[in-house]
Amino acid sequence: MDWAFDITLKNRNILESILDNHSLNQLNKVPKGFGNNIIWNIAHVIATQQILIYRLSGLPCNVSEEFIERFKKGTKPEGDLSQVEVDEIKSLLFIPIEKTKTDYNNNIFKDFEAYTVSTKSTLTCVEEAIDFNNFHEGIHLGSILALRKLV
Numbered sequence: 001m002d003w004a005f006d007i008t009l010k011n012r013n014i015l016e017s018i019l020d021n022h023s024l025n026q027l028n029k030v031p032k033g034f035g036n037n038i039i040w041n042i043a044h045v046i047a048t049q050q051i052l053i054y055r056l057s058g059l060p061c062n063v064s065e066e067f068i069e070r071f072k073k074g075t076k077p078e079g080d081l082s083q084v085e086v087d088e089i090k091s092l093l094f095i096p097i098e099k100t101k102t103d104y105n106n107n108i109f110k111d112f113e114a115y116t117v118s119t120k121s122t123l124t125c126v127e128e129a130i131d132f133n134n135f136h137e138g139i140h141l142g143s144i145l146a147l148r149k150l151v
Contacts, residue, residue: 001101001104001127001130004127004130004131004134005097005100005101005104005130007134008049008097008130008133008134008137009094009097011134011137011138011141012093012094012097014141015042015045015093015141015144016090016093016094018038018042018144018148019039019042019086019089019090022038022148022151024080024081024082024083024086025151026038026148026151027039027081027086027151028077028080028081029147029150029151030077031147031150031151034147034150035076036076036077036143037077037147037151038144038147038148038151039077039081039086039089040071040075040076040077041140041143041144041147042089042093042140042144043067043070043071043089044071044072044073044075044140045136045137045140046063046067046071046089046092046093046096047063047067047068047070047071047072048072048073048133048136049096049097049100049133049137050062050063050068050096051068051072052115052123052129052130052132052133052136053100053109053126053129053130053133054100056112056113056115056123056126056129057109057110057111057112057113057126057129058111058112058113059103059108059109062095062096062099062100063092063096067092073118100130104126104130109126112124112125112126112129115129117132117136119135
């Protein structure tokens, strides 16, 4: 699973670079024809990783429930985020992934609630959830790259 975690970390490095190279206004802008913005997409992948890995394993998430509720599937930006909120999102790019890697290596993921994702694939174990998470983050990176051209 080291390879899968490495892919996640590489994607998160790209997201960090995007945060570092765009203004607060650019991160918050929802271009015409889009339903979300750059910062929502970044927060969404953080929330989704926690849901897919921890919640489906019956374990407590490493980010707040408020954060997850605000950025989970089915949500959308409800207004501009402040720089403080963007800084919090940036701080959550790596720590939860490192914790997941440590927890995985310590074999804490014993149970898993099967879950059918939007692509109609059913995740049946944490390893599949980790792999799918990389696919999911790639989809949102693509959205972010498209948004970047319009902000």
